[in-house]
Amino acid sequence: MYLFEHDAKELLAAAGIPTPAGVLVEDGGVLPSLPPGPWVVKAQLAVGGRGKAGGIRKTATLDDARSAVADISRKLIRELPVRGCRIEQQIGSARETYLSLMVDAAAAGVRVLVAPQGGVDIETLSTQPGIVHSMLCDPTPAAISAGVRSLCANLAEPVRGALINAGEALARPFFAYECTLLEINPLFVRADGSWVAGDAKMITDDNALERQPALRALLAARAHAYTEVALKAEHGCDYVVVDSAGDIGLLTTGAGLSMMLIDELRAAGLKPYNFLDVRTGGLRGDPARLVHVLNWIAEGSHIKVILVNVFAGITDLGEFSRLLLAAIARAPQLKVPVVARLIGNGIETAQQVLGDAGIAVETELEAAVVRVKRHLAEQRA
Amino acid sequence: MMDVRIDRSTRVLVQGITGRAGRQHTKLMREYGTHIVAGVSPTAGASDVDGVPVFSDCGAAVAATGATASVLFVGAMQLLDAIRDAVEAGIKLIVTPTEGMPVHDALAARRLTRAAGAIWIGASTPGMAVPGAAKLGFLPSSALLPGPLGIMSKSGTLSYEAGYRLAQHGIGASVWIGVGGDPVKGTRFGELLPFYAQDTQTKALLIIGEIGGNEEEEFAATVATLRFAKPVFALIAGKSSPEGVSMGHAGALVHGSHGGYAAKQAALERAGIRVCASLDDMAAAVGHWHAGNTTN
Numbered sequence: 001m002y003l004f005e006h007d008a009k010e011l012l013a014a015a016g017i018p019t020p021a022g023v024l025v026e027d028g029g030v031l032p033s034l035p036p037g038p039w040v041v042k043a044q045l046a047v048g049g050r051g052k053a054g055g056i057r058k059t060a061t062l063d064d065a066r067s068a069v070a071d072i073s074r075k076l077i078r079e080l081p082v083r084g085c086r087i088e089q090q091i092g093s094a095r096e097t098y099l100s101l102m103v104d105a106a107a108a109g110v111r112v113l114v115a116p117q118g119g120v121d122i123e124t125l126s127t128q129p130g131i132v133h134s135m136l137c138d139p140t141p142a143a144i145s146a147g148v149r150s151l152c153a154n155l156a157e158p159v160r161g162a163l164i165n166a167g168e169a170l171a172r173p174f175f176a177y178e179c180t181l182l183e184i185n186p187l188f189v190r191a192d193g194s195w196v197a198g199d200a201k202m203i204t205d206d207n208a209l210e211r212q213p214a215l216r217a218l219l220a221a222r223a224h225a226y227t228e229v230a231l232k233a234e235h236g237c238d239y240v241v242v243d244s245a246g247d248i249g250l251l252t253t254g255a256g257l258s259m260m261l262i263d264e265l266r267a268a269g270l271k272p273y274n275f276l277d278v279r280t281g282g283l284r285g286d287p288a289r290l291v292h293v294l295n296w297i298a299e300g301s302h303i304k305v306i307l308v309n310v311f312a313g314i315t316d317l318g319e320f321s322r323l324l325l326a327a328i329a330r331a332p333q334l335k336v337p338v339v340a341r342l343i344g345n346g347i348e349t350a351q352q353v354l355g356d357a358g359i360a361v362e363t364e365l366e367a368a369v370v371r372v373k374r375h376l377a378e379q380r381a
Numbered sequence: 382m383m384d385v386r387i388d389r390s391t392r393v394l395v396q397g398i399t400g401r402a403g404r405q406h407t408k409l410m411r412e413y414g415t416h417i418v419a420g421v422s423p424t425a426g427a428s429d430v431d432g433v434p435v436f437s438d439c440g441a442a443v444a445a446t447g448a449t450a451s452v453l454f455v456g457a458m459q460l461l462d463a464i465r466d467a468v469e470a471g472i473k474l475i476v477t478p479t480e481g482m483p484v485h486d487a488l489a490a491r492r493l494t495r496a497a498g499a500i501w502i503g504a505s506t507p508g509m510a511v512p513g514a515a516k517l518g519f520l521p522s523s524a525l526l527p528g529p530l531g532i533m534s535k536s537g538t539l540s541y542e543a544g545y546r547l548a549q550h551g552i553g554a555s556v557w558i559g560v561g562g563d564p565v566k567g568t569r570f571g572e573l574l575p576f577y578a579q580d581t582q583t584k585a586l587l588i589i590g591e592i593g594g595n596e597e598e599e600f601a602a603t604v605a606t607l608r609f610a611k612p613v614f615a616l617i618a619g620k621s622s623p624e625g626v627s628m629g630h631a632g633a634l635v636h637g638s639h640g641g642y643a644a645k646q647a648a649l650e651r652a653g654i655r656v657c658a659s660l661d662d663m664a665a666a667v668g669h670w671h672a673g674n675t676t677n
Contacts, residue, residue, distance in 0.1 A: 047624050105565045108491040139488045178485050208483035240626050256536020259618035264659050266621045311541045313521040
C-alpha cells in the first residue's frame with residue numbers, strides 16, 4: 001500500500017530513522033498538543049504534487065496552523081480528497097538532497113538513486129545532467145550500503161557522509177517492512193552532517209501483510225484511511241470506488257477484465273461507480289462476500305443498475321447464480337435492476353436460475369451493456 | 382532464447398497435487414491432453430492422486446519420471462521454497478498460478494530461476510497453453526483454439542475474454558502465455574519476444590497489458606531493438622483508473638507519471654504496435670490482419 005506520509009514517517013521513526021516531530025490531525029477541529037514551532041502543515045493523501053497544489057503550508061503561530069489545517073483539509077488534490085494533515089516541526093537551515101530505494105522488477109534487484117539536490121520531483125531532477133546518480137544493487141542491505149557509498153564517492157561533505165549514513169540506515173526498514181519503494185525527498189542535510197527525512201514516500205507490498213505485524217497493526221488502526229487494502233485483507237476481494245457519482249454498480253471478477261470494462265463504459269459515456277475483483281473462485285459456496293459487495297455498492301447514492309460480469313474459467317456459474325440470488329435477498333436496500341453477463345461452465349443452469357428470478361442473462365458483453373443503457377434511459381424518463 | 386513450446390509429450394509434474402486446487406486442475410489438465418507424470422506433496426503422504434504417483438519432493442519425482450516442467454498449486458507464503466525445490470531438481474519450465482506472492486520472495490525466485498537457466502512463468506497467472514496440445518494451469522478450454530496468433534497477457538480474465546472473442550471470429554492462438562499481474566515476475570513480455578520471433582506457428586502477436594510498472598514500455602523497446610517483424614497488437618486495461626490504488630493486481634498501481642496509460646500507448650505506438658482502444662477494436666484489428674493473412 002501507498003502509505004500516507006504521516007504513517008510512513010511513524011514507521012520509519014520506529015525503525016530509528018530521523019524524522020521531524022509531528023502529529024496527525026484528521027478532523028480539522030481541535031489541534032492536539034504540538035511539538036515546538038514553527039511548523040509545516042502537510043496534506044495527507046497518496047498522490048504526489050501536494051506542494052504545487054497548495055497542500056503544504058509553513059506556519060509560525062497556532063492560529064495560522066489552525067487555519068492552514070482548515071483550508072487544506074477542504075481541498076481536493078488531483079481530484080482526491082485530503083485525508084487529514086500532518087503538522088510537523090520545520091527543519092531549520094539545511095540542504096535538500098534526495099535518496100530512494102526501489103524494487104527494479106525487470107532486473108530483479110533494487111534501484112538506488114541519490115542526488116545532492118532535492119525538494120523537487122525526481123523527474124525534474126533527472127532533467128539536469130549529472131545530478132542524479134543511479135545504481136542497480138542486489139536485494140540485500142549490505143549491497144545497498146555499498147552501492148550508496150560508491151554513488152556518493154565524488155560528492156562534497158557534509159552531503160557525502162550524510163547520504164552514505166542515510167543509505168545504510170534506510171536499507172534496513174526497506175527490507176524489514178518489505179517495501180517496493182522508499183523515497184526520501186527532500187532528505188535534509190545539516191552543516192554538521194546530520195540528516196532528517198523531510199518527506200517519505202513509502203509503498204509496501206500488500207502480499208506480505210500476513211508476515212508484517214507493524215503494517216497489520218497500522219491497517220487495523222487506520223482502516224478508514226486505507227479502505228481498499230483493509231477491504232482486501234478482511235474480505236479477500238479488491239474493491240475501489242472510481243466515481244462516487246457513478247450510476248452503474250459493477251459486480252465483476254478478474255482485475256484486468258474489470259479495469260477494461262470500466263474503460264469501455266466510460267468511453268461510451270457511461271458512469272461506472274466501482275472497480276471490483278470479487279474472485280468468484282474464492283466464494284466457496286458462501287454468499288457473504290457478495291452480500292458485502294452489494295452493501296458497499298448500495299452506498300453509492302446514484303446507483304441505478306448493477307452489472308454482473310463473470311467469465312468463468314473454472315467457476316461453476318450455476319452455483320454462482322444461486323449465491324448471487326441469496327446475496328441480493330440479503331441486501332434488500334438495493335432496489336435496482338440487475339443485468340448479468342455470464343459465460344462459461346454451468347451457463348445453462350445459471351440462465352434458468354436467474355431467469356426464474358427475473359434477471360436476464362446475456363452471454364455477450366455488448367448485449368449486457370445495451371440492457372444497462374436501456375435501464376438507465378428508462379429511469380431517466 | 383527461452384523455449385516455452387510444450388506438447389503432448391512434455392512430462393509435467395504438479396506440486397501441491399493433494400490440495401483442492403491441485404487435484405481439480407490435475408484432472409482438467411489431463412482431460413485437455415497434458416502429460417502429467419507425477420505429483421509432489423511434502424506433507425500429505427499420499428501414494429497417488431487419481432493414478433498419478435505422488436513424491437515428497439521434486440528431486441524424487443524427477444528421478445522417477447523424467448519430468449521437465451512443473452505446475453505449482455502451492456500457497457503464496459510457501460511458493461518461494463517450492464520454486465527452489467523445482468529448480469534444484471533440474472525442472473526447466475515452472476508455472477505458478479498462485480496469487481499473492483510477496484514481492485521480495487519474487488525477487489529471490491527470479492534470481493534463482495535465472496541463475497539455473499529455468500523459465501519461470503508467473504506468479505498470478507492462469508498459466509500457459511499450446512491450444513490443441515497441452516496446457517499448464519487453468520486457461521479455460523472455451524477460449525483455446527489453435528491458430529497463428531501468439532498471446533501474452535498480464536490478466537487472466539481479460540485474456541479469456543479476448544481469446545473467446547477471437548475464437549468466435551475463427552482466430553486461434555499458437556502459444557498463449559499468461560505472464561501474470563505481479564510487478565516482479567518470472568518472465569516479462571519482452572523476454573518472450575525472441576521465442577515468438579523464431580516460432581514458425583506464430584504469425585502475429587497480441588499482448589494484453591495493463592497500467593502500472595513499465596513492462597509494456599520495455600516490450601516496445603525490445604520490439605524495436607530485435608526488429609521483430611511480425612504484426613503486433615496491444616490491448617491495455619486501466620486507462621481510467623485512479624492514481625495511488627492497486628487495481629486488483631499488485632502490479633496495477635499508478636503513482637505520479639509512473640505506470641500510466643498514456644506513456645504505454647506512446648511507447649508501443651512508437652515501436653509500430655497497433656494499440657487497440659477496446660476489445661471490439663482489438664477483435665476488428667486482429668480480424669482484419671487475419672483475413673488478409675489467410676487469403677494470401
